[in-house]
Amino acid sequence: QKEVEQNSGPLSVPEGAIASLNCTYSDRVSQSFFWYRQYSGKSPELIMSIYSNGDKEDGRFTAQLNKASQYVSLLIRDSQPSDSATYLCAVIKAAGNKLTFGGGTRVLVKP
Amino acid sequence: GAVVSQHPSRVICKSGTSVKIECRSLDFQATTMFWYRQFPKQSLMLMATSNEGSKATYEQGVEKDKFLINHASLTLSTLTVTSAHPEDSSFYICSARGSPDRGEKLFFGSGTQLSVL
Numbered sequence: 001q002k003e004v005e006q007n008s009g010p011l012s013v014p015e016g017a018i019a020s021l022n023c024t025y026s027d028r029v030s031q032s033f034f035w036y037r038q039y040s041g042k043s044p045e046l047i048m049s050i051y052s053n054g055d056k057e058d059g060r061f062t063a064q065l066n067k068a069s070q071y072v073s074l075l076i077r078d079s080q081p082s083d084s085a086t087y088l089c090a091v092i093k094a095a096g097n098k099l100t101f102g103g104g105t106r107v108l109v110k111p
Numbered sequence: 112g113a114v115v116s117q118h119p120s121r122v123i124c125k126s127g128t129s130v131k132i133e134c135r136s137l138d139f140q141a142t143t144m145f146w147y148r149q150f151p152k153q154s155l156m157l158m159a160t161s162n163e164g165s166k167a168t169y170e171q172g173v174e175k176d177k178f179l180i181n182h183a184s185l186t187l188s189t190l191t192v193t194s195a196h197p198e199d200s201s202f203y204i205c206s207a208r209g210s211p212d213r214g215e216k217l218f219f220g221s222g223t224q225l226s227v228l
Contacts, residue, residue: 043117043204043222044155088154098145099206099217103154 004102019076023089032092079109117220134205140185141207149202
């Protein structure tokens with residue numbers, strides 16, 4: 001079982017719609033959770049970080065964390081073509097420890 | 112905000128040569144840096160964790176004698192791919208962990224695309 005799992009996609013959504021991405025992790029002691037966006041040929045850029053159960057909103061992005069079920073999700077509202085990218089879920093087990101990435105979900109926003 | 116500079120951005124080399132990639136934290140001291148490798152359409156795989164002034168910790172399956180990591184100062188870590196071969200062609204990305212006052216967030220370099228002919 002992979003430590004961090006994501007559906008590889010592609011997830012195709014029409015412009016203006018909501019894109020919903022999911023991520024599950026295997027280690028219950030994981031403490032910190034991140035969503036990164038990566039365009040082709042570029043390095044990842046941090047979109048959201050979340051550390052406690054519940055929702056966290058930042059602009060058009062909402063991260064949701066459920067530690068009991070060991071999943072973290074990302075919602076992208078009012079999706080734009082510029083949101084087309086690969087979204088990487090990443091997890092840190094404990095403070096100072098390494099960041100483990102999921103395989104990424106490719107999102108395609110169609111005009 | 113914090114910036115991590117990675118050079119070169121792209122390298123094309125002949126098989127058997129060695130390639131050095133530099134990763135610098137420009138406005139903060141990074142006690143820990145990480146080196147990742149990413150093959151096309153795959154996710155980032157951690158290669159090693161580099162701590163200033165000590166030996167790097169390599170992930171399982173990563174050859175420490177082939178991928179030499181040096182972290183001689185708090186602002187610079189280097190990755191040297193020795194005797195590179197076509198299978199080493201990949202996108203290499205470094206990241207640096209910020210100081211506690213920055214929430215110890217990870218900042219990524221812009222990546223190095225290595226192509227070995």
